[in-house]
Amino acid sequence: MSFFDVAEAAVAAALDAGARYADARVMHKRYESMEARNGEVEDLNSDESAGIGVRALVGSSWGFYAVPDLSDSAARLAGARATAIAKASARVAGPGVDLVPTTAATATWASECRIDPLAVPLSDKGDLLTHATKTMVEHGADQATGVYQIWDTRKWFVSSEGHRIDQHVRECGAGIQAIAIGEGETQVRSYPAARGQYGTRGWELVQGLDLLAHAPRLAEESRELLTAPLCPSGETALILGGEQLFLQIHESVGHAIELDRILGWEAAFAGTSWLDLSQLGSLRYGSELMNISIDPTLPGALGSFGYDDEGTPAAKRYAVKDGIWVGVLAGRDSAALAGLDYGGSVRADGWARLPMVRMTNVGLEPGPHTLEQIIAETYDGVFMENNRSWSIDDKRLNFQFGCEIAYEVKNGKRGRMLRNPTYTGIGPKFWQSMDMLSSEIEYWGTPNCGKGQPTQVGHTGHPSAPARFQNVRVGVRA
Amino acid sequence: MSESIAEQVLDLAARALPGAEVDVTAHAVHRALTRFANSRIHQNVAEDTVSVRLRAHLDGRTVTTTTTLTGPEGLTSLVSRTAAAVRSAPRDPGWPGLAPAASLALPGTVDEATRDASPDDRAARVQAFIEAAGGLETAGYCQTGHWSGAYRNSAGQALAAQATTADLDGIARDAGADGVARRSSVRLSDLDGAALGTRAAGKARSQADPVELPPGRYEVVLEPEAVSDLLTNFALFGFNAKAAQERRSFAELGTAQFDEAISLYDDPREPFDGEGTPRTRLALVEKGVTTALAHDRRTAAAAGAASTGHSGSPAWGPILDNLGFAPGGDRIEEMISRVGRGLLITDLWYTRVLDPRTLALTGLTRNGVWLIENGEVTRPVHNMRFTQLYPQALAPGAVLGVGAEAVPQPSRVFLGAWTAPALHLASWNITGGAAG
CATH class of the missing domain: 3.30.2290.10 (PmbA/TldD superfamily)
Structure with a gap:
């Protein structure tokens, strides 16, 4: 019995029990991670997980049931239970549920992967992390950590509309961090990003990072930060490195354009959005330099796939065009409710979780400048790099970020190092102040986006580049 | 099975x-x-x-x-x-x-x-x-x-x-x-x-026409929903023995780091941890003095102590899922009545650590803030951003009251829960309005 057969049995059972629509995903996931500290491996994990999740629609109510048993009988029971749960939802039912149309594809898709990361010997991976962390300690770090993570996911999707799609997504990434501990505070430097850099690629991604080459610099900068002057407080021109700006995009654009939030479906937990659908197509989100695309087709980016978890094919569209809000991240049911004609952004983090609206690759299109030009054209400002903390309100408006490191910028030149840099602002005001944007786009990936109840951890990609913002409040502290 | x-x-x-x-x-x-x-x-x-x-x-x-x-x-x-x-x-x-x-x-x-x-x-x-x-x-x-x-x-x-x-x-x-x-x-x-x-609706209905308040230090009464955020962050960053051994935590055993009104304990719902160590109630702070840290077998071996049954991952270290403040003797109305000018805060949101060693956090208020004047709740207030050292908020002399009812609050961790009484605190550092 193939995994398609298992999924089809579940869908048939859901329909037999009274569902008017059903879909099922069989997933098989392998995960491997290693963490090292101060030259020793601290943790090595190898996980395998498989099961089936079934979604059933009865009237205007959804039900979902999941089980780690891929037998025909278990799949049929799962389908029937999903329908029974949907029927219980009808006790507190809402308006009718429609699904925007999508082609019932029969398809296969796989991400690009030159070097299978699970086939790289553990000893090689361990040597990389232990050498990098040992090097950081030798160069002055009090604590030095390194991590890699690998995901190998296969899924088989079947719907009652005739979808039959299998996908194989391989993702991996790595990062290192140096911590210097002073009297009453810690200073941190990370490479390439605070939680590492990830993509839908093979081990060649990690090889390309060249972690060892950056280890001495991180350790030295973390120590130097302990005695660097504090980032001054006040309003100034703020230049953000691409790594920090990707998280700014994630938090203040990506989550804000999730249609389930806009419709209030996440109101009690993740929150809502400041965006009002009546302003879609007319609201000024940012300056004319701001072009944000939703693009799950980017080769190698962490949020890429062939089809989302509702069977909608990956396609590029704009969220913000020339500064105007023009698009959302949507699913088939939320789009229909909002009167839109596209879904395509629904995913679950495993077979046991309900697919929901998630970011894919949400990021900036290139600007006309370079980082060198941005600094050269800044008379008085602060340049911040590498995220250290992030916080944003439940409408995705009021944010405060902390970075690991900053530099004074005076008369077009990068000056002295500054410690404990923070900045705060309001989303649209901040984005409207963006007056320079680099063309030096990188696809950043974050594998730890939490959303939903029970919580799901999403993998999202964010094309980003350095940019400058005017009149930003910096230097907020306790 | x-x-x-x-x-x-x-x-x-x-x-x-x-x-x-x-x-x-x-x-x-x-x-x-x-x-x-x-x-x-x-x-x-x-x-x-x-x-x-x-x-x-x-x-x-x-x-x-x-x-x-x-x-x-x-x-x-x-x-x-x-x-x-x-x-x-x-x-x-x-x-x-x-x-x-x-x-x-x-x-x-x-x-x-x-x-x-x-x-x-x-x-x-x-x-x-x-x-x-x-x-x-x-x-x-x-x-x-x-x-x-x-x-x-x-x-x-x-x-x-x-x-x-x-x-x-x-x-x-x-x-x-x-x-x-x-x-x-x-x-x-x-x-x-x-x-x-009924409680949620009452809270919502009492927020018509909120006012903006300027940043600054405010005396506060935190309701149990807000206090559960303090417990979450103390659990993650404060009493983790690995963080303490690596000098990334503020916790110092035997030191009066908190007001004597504060006692803090972990009362597990899951009777054993992933290393097979039986769990029991663990007193972490007694009358303001830090008395224990959560250990797994690795941190216990390093400290010459016994595991307390809190194994998490080797890299993160021990994890506490069921922290609670011991209740005090005050009803929330009594705490409010003692405030000259301050804030009643129901909930905190999206708190993130600026520095784990000082446990400096930023976050926002959510689900209701009200101004207290002369012992009375007088008007609703717009949400605000704060940047606060959590241990400092509970330091000796900083806790003016602890609620008599400790309310079990949901955690994001399965089988986790926080037991949270209301807290009356002398100072909370508001660093901005939600509007900017």
């Missing part, structure tokens, strides 16, 4: 890895969550999962593997994968050895009605919450769950236990203002949907 799976895997591992130190944990979880928004059930999910974790230490190397495939083929594959990996794994000089045989100190609490709760049972709680909100828009969830776990190791330790959990958490919304009510228990019958819906 968990016990037989753990036994099978231990037997298979003993044959495949002669001479290895091995332990096995098997978890069977039924988890069901009924979610509502816009006053209707919009997501309704359930899962029955079984997962097995096998840890092997051989020739100075350690590997941890897991699977959800619990048929004969899946378990054999798990052991084969482990055997292959442990021989090529990097060395693990910090291996602390396996837990010795010991009995459970706490029984798990199993409520049969919660274990067997149906989608209709959860929908009934949701319906009661919605109806009690009297026409306001509502959103939230009702969750029930049952855990059955077993632990076995090659040193002779064998444990098994079960526990149930139930949470109800919802908001009511009135013209953009949200009020919240939450409760966690081991029994679904403790969750009164109507009472929680």
Whole structure:
């Protein structure tokens, strides 16, 4: 019995029990991670997980049931239970549920992967992390950590509309961090990003990072930060490195354009959005330099796939065009409710979780400048790099970020190092102040986006580049 | 089921890895969550999962593997994968050895009605919450769950236990203002949907025409929902022995780091941890003095102490899931009556650490803030951003009152819960209005 057969049995059972629509995903996931500290491996994990999740629609109510048993009988029971749960939802039912149309594809898709990361010997991976962390300690770090993570996911999707799609997504990434501990505070430097850099690629991604080459610099900068002057407080021109700006995009654009939030479906937990659908197509989100695309087709980016978890094919569209809000991240049911004609952004983090609206690759299109030009054209400002903390309100408006490191910028030149840099602002005001944007786009990936109840951890990609913002409040502290 | 799976895997591992130190944990979880928004059930999910974790230490190397495939083929594959990996794994000089045989100190609490709760049972709680909100828009969830776990190791330790959990958490919304009510228990019958819906609606309705207040230090009364955020961050960053050993935590044993009104403890719902150490109630702060840290076997070995049964991951260190402040003697109305000018804050949101050593956090208020003047709640206030050292907020002399009722609050961790009384604090550092 193939995994398609298992999924089809579940869908048939859901329909037999009274569902008017059903879909099922069989997933098989392998995960491997290693963490090292101060030259020793601290943790090595190898996980395998498989099961089936079934979604059933009865009237205007959804039900979902999941089980780690891929037998025909278990799949049929799962389908029937999903329908029974949907029927219980009808006790507190809402308006009718429609699904925007999508082609019932029969398809296969796989991400690009030159070097299978699970086939790289553990000893090689361990040597990389232990050498990098040992090097950081030798160069002055009090604590030095390194991590890699690998995901190998296969899924088989079947719907009652005739979808039959299998996908194989391989993702991996790595990062290192140096911590210097002073009297009453810690200073941190990370490479390439605070939680590492990830993509839908093979081990060649990690090889390309060249972690060892950056280890001495991180350790030295973390120590130097302990005695660097504090980032001054006040309003100034703020230049953000691409790594920090990707998280700014994630938090203040990506989550804000999730249609389930806009419709209030996440109101009690993740929150809502400041965006009002009546302003879609007319609201000024940012300056004319701001072009944000939703693009799950980017080769190698962490949020890429062939089809989302509702069977909608990956396609590029704009969220913000020339500064105007023009698009959302949507699913088939939320789009229909909002009167839109596209879904395509629904995913679950495993077979046991309900697919929901998630970011894919949400990021900036290139600007006309370079980082060198941005600094050269800044008379008085602060340049911040590498995220250290992030916080944003439940409408995705009021944010405060902390970075690991900053530099004074005076008369077009990068000056002295500054410690404990923070900045705060309001989303649209901040984005409207963006007056320079680099063309030096990188696809950043974050594998730890939490959303939903029970919580799901999403993998999202964010094309980003350095940019400058005017009149930003910096230097907020306790 | 968990016990037989753990036994099978231990037997298979003993044959495949002669001479290895091995332990096995098997978890069977039924988890069901009924979610509502816009006053209707919009997501309704359930899962029955079984997962097995096998840890092997051989020739100075350690590997941890897991699977959800619990048929004969899946378990054999798990052991084969482990055997292959442990021989090529990097060395693990910090291996602390396996837990010795010991009995459970706490029984798990199993409520049969919660274990067997149906989608209709959860929908009934949701319906009661919605109806009690009297026409306001509502959103939230009702969750029930049952855990059955077993632990076995090659040193002779064998444990098994079960526990149930139930949470109800919802908001009511009135013209953009949200009020919240939450409760966690081991029994679904403790969750009164109507009472929680009434509280949430009352909070929402009392927020008409909020005012903006300038940044600055304010005396505050934090309601239990807000206090659960303090507990979350103390659990993650404060009393983790690994963080303390690496000087990334503020915690110092034997030091009066808190006001003498503060006593803090962990009261686990899960009777043993992933290393097979039985858990018991752990007093972390007694009358303001830091008295203990949470240990796993690695941090305990480094400190010359005993594990407290809080193993998390080796890289993160020990994890506390059931922290609570001991209740004091004040009703919340009494705390409010003693405030000259200050804030009543229901909830905190999106708090993130600026520096773990000082436990400096930034975040926002949510689900209701009110100005208190001359002992009376006088008007609602717009949400505000704060940047605050959490230990400093509870430092000697800074705690002006602790609530008499410690309310169990839901956690994001399955079987986790925070036990939170209201707190009256001398100072909270507001660093900006939500409008900028």
